[in-house]
Amino acid sequence: xxxxxxxxxxxxxxxxxxxxxxxxxxxxxxxxxxxxxxxxxxxxxxxxxxxxxxxxxxxxxxxxxxxxxxxxxxxxxxxxxxxxxxxxxxxxxxxxxxxxxxxxxxxxxxxxxxxxxxxxxxxxxxxxxxxxxxxxxxxxxxxxxxxxxxxxxxxxxxxxxxxxxxxxxxxxxxxxxxxxxxxxxxxxxxxxxxxxxxxxxxx
Amino acid sequence: xxxxxxxxxxxxxxxxxxxxxxxxxxxxxxxxxxxxxxxxxxxxxxxxxxxxxxxxxxxxxxxxxxxxxxxxxxxxxxxxxxxxxxxxxxxxxxxxxxxxxxxxxxxxxxxxxxxxxxxxxxxxxxxxxxxxxxxxxxxxxxxxxxxxxxxxxxxxxxxxxxxxxxxxxxxxxxxxxxxxxxxxxxxxxxxxxxxxxxxxxxx
Amino acid sequence: xxxxxxxxxxxxxxxxxxxxxxxxxxxxxxxxxxxxxxxxxxxxxxxxxxxxxxxxxxxxxxxxxxxxxxxxxxxxxxxxxxxxxxxxxxxxxxxxxxxxxxxxxxxxxxxxxxxxxxxxxxxxxxxxxxxxxxxxxxxxxxxxxxxxxxxxxxxxxxxxxxxxxxxxxxxxxxxxxxxxxxxxxxxxxxxxxxxxxxxxxxx
Amino acid sequence: xxxxxxxxxxxxxxxxxxxxxxxxxxxxxxxxxxxxxxxxxxxxxxxxxxxxxxxxxxxxxxxxxxxxxxxxxxxxxxxxxxxxxxxxxxxxxxxxxxxxxxxxxxxxxxxxxxxxxxxxxxxxxxxxxxxxxxxxxxxxxxxxxxxxxxxxxxxxxxxxxxxxxxxxxxxxxxxxxxxxxxxxxxxxxxxxxxxxxxxxxxx
DNA sequence: AATGAATGAGAGTTCATTCAT
DNA sequence: AATGAATGAACTCTCATTCAT
Numbered sequence: 001x002x003x004x005x006x007x008x009x010x011x012x013x014x015x016x017x018x019x020x021x022x023x024x025x026x027x028x029x030x031x032x033x034x035x036x037x038x039x040x041x042x043x044x045x046x047x048x049x050x051x052x053x054x055x056x057x058x059x060x061x062x063x064x065x066x067x068x069x070x071x072x073x074x075x076x077x078x079x080x081x082x083x084x085x086x087x088x089x090x091x092x093x094x095x096x097x098x099x100x101x102x103x104x105x106x107x108x109x110x111x112x113x114x115x116x117x118x119x120x121x122x123x124x125x126x127x128x129x130x131x132x133x134x135x136x137x138x139x140x141x142x143x144x145x146x147x148x149x150x151x152x153x154x155x156x157x158x159x160x161x162x163x164x165x166x167x168x169x170x171x172x173x174x175x176x177x178x179x180x181x182x183x184x185x186x187x188x189x190x191x192x193x194x195x196x197x198x199x200x201x202x203x
Numbered sequence: 204x205x206x207x208x209x210x211x212x213x214x215x216x217x218x219x220x221x222x223x224x225x226x227x228x229x230x231x232x233x234x235x236x237x238x239x240x241x242x243x244x245x246x247x248x249x250x251x252x253x254x255x256x257x258x259x260x261x262x263x264x265x266x267x268x269x270x271x272x273x274x275x276x277x278x279x280x281x282x283x284x285x286x287x288x289x290x291x292x293x294x295x296x297x298x299x300x301x302x303x304x305x306x307x308x309x310x311x312x313x314x315x316x317x318x319x320x321x322x323x324x325x326x327x328x329x330x331x332x333x334x335x336x337x338x339x340x341x342x343x344x345x346x347x348x349x350x351x352x353x354x355x356x357x358x359x360x361x362x363x364x365x366x367x368x369x370x371x372x373x374x375x376x377x378x379x380x381x382x383x384x385x386x387x388x389x390x391x392x393x394x395x396x397x398x399x400x401x402x403x404x405x406x
Numbered sequence: 407x408x409x410x411x412x413x414x415x416x417x418x419x420x421x422x423x424x425x426x427x428x429x430x431x432x433x434x435x436x437x438x439x440x441x442x443x444x445x446x447x448x449x450x451x452x453x454x455x456x457x458x459x460x461x462x463x464x465x466x467x468x469x470x471x472x473x474x475x476x477x478x479x480x481x482x483x484x485x486x487x488x489x490x491x492x493x494x495x496x497x498x499x500x501x502x503x504x505x506x507x508x509x510x511x512x513x514x515x516x517x518x519x520x521x522x523x524x525x526x527x528x529x530x531x532x533x534x535x536x537x538x539x540x541x542x543x544x545x546x547x548x549x550x551x552x553x554x555x556x557x558x559x560x561x562x563x564x565x566x567x568x569x570x571x572x573x574x575x576x577x578x579x580x581x582x583x584x585x586x587x588x589x590x591x592x593x594x595x596x597x598x599x600x601x602x603x604x605x606x607x608x609x
Numbered sequence: 610x611x612x613x614x615x616x617x618x619x620x621x622x623x624x625x626x627x628x629x630x631x632x633x634x635x636x637x638x639x640x641x642x643x644x645x646x647x648x649x650x651x652x653x654x655x656x657x658x659x660x661x662x663x664x665x666x667x668x669x670x671x672x673x674x675x676x677x678x679x680x681x682x683x684x685x686x687x688x689x690x691x692x693x694x695x696x697x698x699x700x701x702x703x704x705x706x707x708x709x710x711x712x713x714x715x716x717x718x719x720x721x722x723x724x725x726x727x728x729x730x731x732x733x734x735x736x737x738x739x740x741x742x743x744x745x746x747x748x749x750x751x752x753x754x755x756x757x758x759x760x761x762x763x764x765x766x767x768x769x770x771x772x773x774x775x776x777x778x779x780x781x782x783x784x785x786x787x788x789x790x791x792x793x794x795x796x797x798x799x800x801x802x803x804x805x806x807x808x809x810x811x812x
Numbered sequence: 813a814a815t816g817a818a819t820g821a822g823a824g825t826t827c828a829t830t831c832a833t
Numbered sequence: 834a835a836t837g838a839a840t841g842a843a844c845t846c847t848c849a850t851t852c853a854t
Contacts, residue, residue, distance in 0.1 A: 007816085011816085011817095014817090029319055030235070030317055030319050030320075032233070032235030032236065033235065033319055035843075035844065035845080036844080036845060036846080037843085037844085037845095045818080045819090046818065046819045046820075047819090047845085047846085048818075048819060048820080048821095048846080048847080048848090049817075049818055049819070051845095051846070051847080052816080052817065052818075056845075056846075057845070057846095114233055116232065116233055116236055158373060158376070158378050161372065161373075161376075162369030162370060162372055162373050163369055164369075165368050165369045165371070165372035166364075166365030166366055166367075166368045166369035166372075167365060168368070169364065169365055169368035170361060170364070170365050173361075173364075175361050190396075190397045190398075191397070193393075193396060193397065194393045194394070194396065194397040214834090217834090238826080238827065238828080239827080239828060239829080240826090240827080240828090248835080248836090249835065249836045249837075250828085250829085250836090251829085251830080251831085251835075251836055251837080251838095252834080252835050252836065254828095254829070254830080255834070255835075259828075259829075260828070260829095413837085417837085417838095420838090435725055436641070436723055436725050436726075438639070438641035438642065439641065439725055441822075441823060441824080442823080442824060442825080443822085443823085443824090451839080451840090452839065452840045452841075453824085453825085453840090453841095454825085454826075454827085454839075454840060454841080454842095455838075455839055455840070457824095457825070457826080458837080458838065458839075462824075462825075463824070463825095520639055522638065522639055522642055564779060564782070564784050567778065567779075567782075568775030568776060568778050568779050569775055570775075571774050571775045571777070571778035572770075572771030572772055572773075572774045572775030572778075573771060574774070575770065575771055575774035576767060576770075576771050579767075579770075581767050596802075596803045596804075597803070599799075599802060599803065600799045600800070600802065600803045620813090623813095644847080644848065644849080645848080645849060645850080646847090646848080646849090654814080654815090655814065655815045655816075656815090656849085656850085657814075657815055657816080657817095657850085657851080657852085658813080658814050658815065660849095660850070660851080661813070661814075665849075665850075666849070666850095
């Protein structure tokens with residue numbers, strides 16, 4: 001038992017090693033520009049060895065993205081859904097920004113990776129889909145509350161999505177590492193102000 | 204003379220054809236996923252023929268991007284630099300948004316193309332660098348005017364840059380095609396409000 | 407015109423060269439044991455060059471087989487279908503044996519190549535299917551004539567098929583090259599006697 | 610002692626399991642198309658475990674073929690060599706056909722496997738060589754008896770060999786499973802008639 | 813006895829690019 | 834000006850096989 005456990009841990013450690021090597025390269029050079037050979041070299045393995053741990057190159061990316069979304073999901077688990085909409089948005093925004101700053105590489109893979117390179121189906125896409133559902137749910141609630149004024153879900157969703165992309169570009173450029181807590185809060189307030197229509201209801 | 208002129212025009216027409224074919228494919232599938240063969244096929248040429256017009260694949264991208272920046276620059280040439288800062292921003296923003304909506308493909312290549320795929324030096328990068336300089340100049344002027352309050356150039360520059368990326372994602376997703384003129388104006392006002400600090404000076 | 411004709415001929419010559427190289431190797435070592443690299447080497451080409459002429463490895467085999475069946479079909483074109491059944495069989499048998507002796511490599515690829523390795527659909531399989539249809543037609547006619555006695559099509563078809571396989575093994579072993587014309591005729595008579603049931607009708 | 614015996618039996622049981630798994634796959638898909646991994650999976654072993662029982666993939670095939678020839682040899686051990694030639698042929702033919710019908714998989718591996726895939730030397734080829742010797746002996750005797758008329762050994766040997774290949778193709782196609790005893794006898798008579806020359810002596 | 817881990821070799825295939833014509 | 838032909842390098846991925854445990 002103890003032995004098998006240690007073996008499994010060792011196995012997991014090696015998977016991690018490969019995943020980390022791949023993550024570094026993917027972020028630095030882009031999925032298409034990274035070959036299995038280079039991942040193998042970066043992880044000090046033979047190319048063939050990688051295939052003991054992952055079915056193929058796409059699966060490595062899928063794993064990395066899935067891990068990112070799981071990591072992200074854990075942070076938000078404790079959030080109470082009963083908060084007033086503005087507070088819900090603030091809290092979500094805060095955790096989102098914090099996550100981006102703490103995990104710029106995960107963030108990059110989660111939000112900068114184009115659809116061509118990503119498996120949108122299968123077990124490993126599940127967490128990203130769930131994440132998207134949560135996001136749409138939240139948008140729906142806040143819009144329903146009238147907080148943003150007379151506006152449809154989709155507009156808000158796209159506005160926030162654009163914000164995510166903008167943020168992603170800052171994170172990728174290395175700029176977003178330096179936001180202090182108060183800067184984060186201010187940024188969120190600005191985003192809220194940005195999205196609210198004149199006639200939007202109070203909190 | 205007249206003949207050579209016609210020949211040159213014909214030559215230019217063919218370059219155009221290749222560039223347009225490449226643009227379509229790059230936007231649709233991403234630089235890495237488009238082969239020279241496919242560009243050639245799309246342009247009804249042999250792969251080898253492309254090389255009479257462009258040194259290599261990267262150069263095609265560089266040309267496209269350069270053209271985009273030139274096209275973009277022309278629009279703004281007539282702008283008077285003596286406008287008050289807020290108005291300068293508004294006008295720039297308007298032309299920028301309009302450009303994005305009118306030329307989504309150019310816009311995509313100009314602002315969604317990752318550094319790995321782009322020549323950052325050389326003649327063909329010049330226009331993009333000039334564009335960036337103008338942008339920084341404008342930011343410098345507006346910041347100097349105190350319009351945004353007590354804030355450094357870089358912060359505003361990065362904020363606007365993030366906005367560009369956000370916009371790019373909307374353009375790419377096809378969402379940004381539908382903005383009406385009044386929506387554009389409203390969006391700009393929001394961006395200004397977004398960027399201004401509480402103590403920012405009036406116009 | 408003349409030039410383009412010469413060019414096409416040259417092209418065809420090179421295709422031939424590759425096909426012949428592949429044929430030699432396939433017959434000698436078996437489809438699975440021959441790599442594209444080896445075909446290329448045998449034909450004094452780079453591996454990539456092969457792909458200018460053939461889509462992939464299977465297609466080379468398909469071409470070779472198709473050519474074999476076409477070559478085979480040409481031989482039998484002049485045969486008159488109105489012959490009495492026994493004569494029809496004799497003539498077919500003769501041309502078949504002759505073909506096998508004259509073209510042992512084609513024969514090997516046509517009748518010794520397992521289904522796993524062969525495209526059974528598509529244009530390049532057409533000739534083999536037609537060949538099979540003709541064969542079944544002939545069997546049908548001869549059986550209907552009562553020549554073989556009270557026996558169903560399938561039994562005769564399988565019997566002849568088994569004969570083909572047996573012959574193929576002789577051809578492959580190099581033994582069948584030595585049959586003289588009279589030996590061929592005798593062999594055919596024996597096959598007919600072999601297949602006829604006691605109560606079979608006369609010619 | 611008793612323990613070591615049990616251990617050996619267990620070992621033998623596992624060898625059997627691997628061999629049977631390999632046999633199924635080889636027959637179904639062809640030697641080249643079956644990987645050690647798949648044999649291992651089919652036998653519920655790890656790939657590496659196979660190598661404790663067999664030196665390599667070829668050796669598995671050699672073992673299977675050898676077993677086939679041994680099984681085949683056992684059947685014929687009791688045959689009396691003093692029979693008249695025709696009767697000897699009949700008996701051999703009968704046991705041969707029966708073997709093919711009872712053990713189509715063994716039969717397939719024994720007679721459909723191409724030379725490239727087979728070890729023709731070494732201990733494991735011994736039984737097949739012995740089988741071939743017996744066969745040649747028998748042919749020699751029968752030819753010497755004048756039964757087939759004025760014909761040399763090799764011609765008869767090759768004729769029968771071609772018959773074996775033909776039969777093999779029927780067995781492989783699943784057609785030969787249905788021969789009744791009387792059909793077997795009739796088939797043998799036909800083969801004898803097929804091989805006899807007009808001037809062949811009586812029994 | 814059995815296996816997980818690992819690898820070198822090589823498979824088929826595609827690519828950007830060059831060059832003689 | 835344009836292309837057909839050609840290639841070296843690289844790709845993803847699979848294989849039979851070995852070895853420490």
